[in-house]
Amino acid sequence: MLGPLGTPPPVIHWARRRQPVCPVELPGGSRLWMISRRDDILRVFTDPDLVRLSDAAEALPPPAGISGAARSRAGQPGAEYCATWAVESHRASIVKQTGLVLDAMETGNNPADLLEKLAAPLTAAVCRDVFGLSFDPQELRNLLIQEEPTGNSAVGHPVLHSLTEHLRDGPVRGNAAGTPFKAREQREADTEPSHTVVTGLLVRCARSLFSALLTGPFTLLLHPKPLRECLRDPVLWRAAAGELRRYHPGTVLGPTHIALRDLELHGTLIKARDAVCASPLGAAWDEEHYPTPAKFDIHRPDAGSTDLRTDPGPLADDALSRLVLTIVCPALFERFPQLRLAVDEHEIPWRNDLTFIRPACLPVAW
Template sequence: MILGRTATISRSKIQSITCLSKLSYRSIGNAAVPKFPFSRPYGVEPPIEYAQLRVNTPVSKVELWDGSHVWLVTKHKDVCDVLTDERLSKIRTRPGFPEMNAGGKAAAKNRPTFVDMDPPDHGRQRGMVAPTFTPEIAEEMRPLIQKTVDEMLDIMVQKGCKEPVDLVPNFSLPVPSRMIYSILGIPMEDLEYLTTCNAIRTNGSATASQASNASNDLLQYLGKVTDKKITNPSNDLISRLVVEQLRPGHLTREDVVQIAFLMLVAGNATMVNMINLGVVTLLQHPKQLNEFKKDPSLAKGLVEELSRFHTASAMATRRVATVDIMLNGQLIKAGEGIIASNQSANRDEDVFVHPDSFDIHRPTGPQLGFGYGVHRCVAESLARAEMEIALTSLFQRLPNLKLAIPFSEIKYTCPTADVGITELPIVW
């Protein structure tokens, strides 16, 4: 799948990438296998090792936190092959499945939801929630999204523009949170408590114990909500799971709670980060920002390019081989783990012209920001609608919006974690 002409990396860029890559190898001693995840060199740019690997060794071994060695796949075609090969399993309890940290390894023992299932179980459970997130439903929800965005902007504007306002707690966090709470049927008066719990569990500075306790608090809360829906269902997703799946015996109460937990937390941090990243990226490209302000219909192309350019959820596309397979000439044995980097694939020079450039006019192409194959993000249409409305309304309402700090002082997430922004002070 090629858009336009095939792009190539210059010899000087390859040389500089190779040099940096060698330095990263030396930093871990004499080991022949590099440590993973790689570190972003600065800000939001993907790890520079990806470009070197795409050129030289697109399917290669890396070492994880626990000393295990797994395969890293970096080319667009190979990533798509991994994500559509039913011989590769998503079940995290299989021996060899790559976990990114100790917390992930512990969480893998919890009762799984469809994101950690293989067909046919995956399709059966995913089908229980998919009707809530169709493109048609997302379109129907646009007035509610717009109302929510306008309310948050009203509150933010009332605080005035003389003093910096942190966009994260005042806009980019509450907007997607309020939407998913509405879909699940969670009382809005509990929003502050739930937002605090969710912030702790996704905060890179929180300890493993704090994150675990916050997750347990959320599960206990959702258990209580589920119990209320069992006795008094209404028109929301948890109620539909209770009526259509729990009562007939297709799901247990614990299943309903886990699915609700997944819906509550899975895309929330990603959505927050994408709104923040969208604001910063547009401010860094003033010509395109001015075009967007004059023509809000560019929102769809903006969201498409943001999803490619940043790939805010970059560590979830992992598999383990159930049988021996060949991938791009490389033998991967049964029981060996695979990390398919959609972040690297979204910068593949053989698919995207000038992939390291941000361009809201880029022709629509096979970007993998929402995943690929049967595990593609179930709420993609809703996420796109939220980003389109949030970014359009923000710059239409506050056309003079700018950062209250230099770009160099933006607080990004840990350079080895998914790209994101933890604080974003603005003025207008």
């Protein structure tokens, strides 16, 4: 389904140009409308009177930078810590955890798989800190990197079930100020169990980080010139992180939304109660906003932020992923200046489904 090296599949480009409101049938048999142009996504998904996040999709990854969940139940706990200051409060911990992970990588085998040695342990460590979790990091790592279900359904997903069971037993550090668990439990009007919704927030955050920590280094290894520029001028790392998130923004399809009323878009009638989703890849590779989108360009002129949120979204996954990339990428390439792919780039397998896009493994040597 994916294009070369994890790039958007040709059907996304075709849909954006020829059928911007495109009918899609998911592997489970459900049908929805996919919107693939950035301007249309801004119009539809930033107006809470047009669509709402489906209850069945609350535990799935959100469209990168799209806040269709602004009025959903899942949006409430995440909104309290997705502000820039809240994300920045984890910087020191991320720096420390990055150093520990790289220390272990340096003393381990060479070649190594960045999925096992970097992305998995660091994702678990960051999520453990952000969510105030107290159970074993290795156990959390094993849960978070299990294979996601194919398609856009979380029904009976074993990872979600396992995490929910853990959270039901209350494995939250007492000194974890401002955790979404506490924020949710303090809402008397909210009757849904906190562990159920926070499970979805945790999984979305983890998969976003997991994808970024694999696609980020992979993309930089394929583009040595901008990598050298960043190493010479560390100020550029922030721009590089933004471009990395545009280049690999996340899912092919976002979670299912429900139309609240009839809506006509490009001559297509979306009826009330129809399922609708956005394509983060379609938006981030929209030529109207990002000329030559297939070019990785850390000096790309600002044609409007790639973050489509107008209000705090359900989770700080995009802001957190950018922060992690600005910390991890310079640390990784400064620690291992000879880092390179251990196999030909075309031999690296990619996850080929509708969930967060990432390499299935990433062998490197130094």
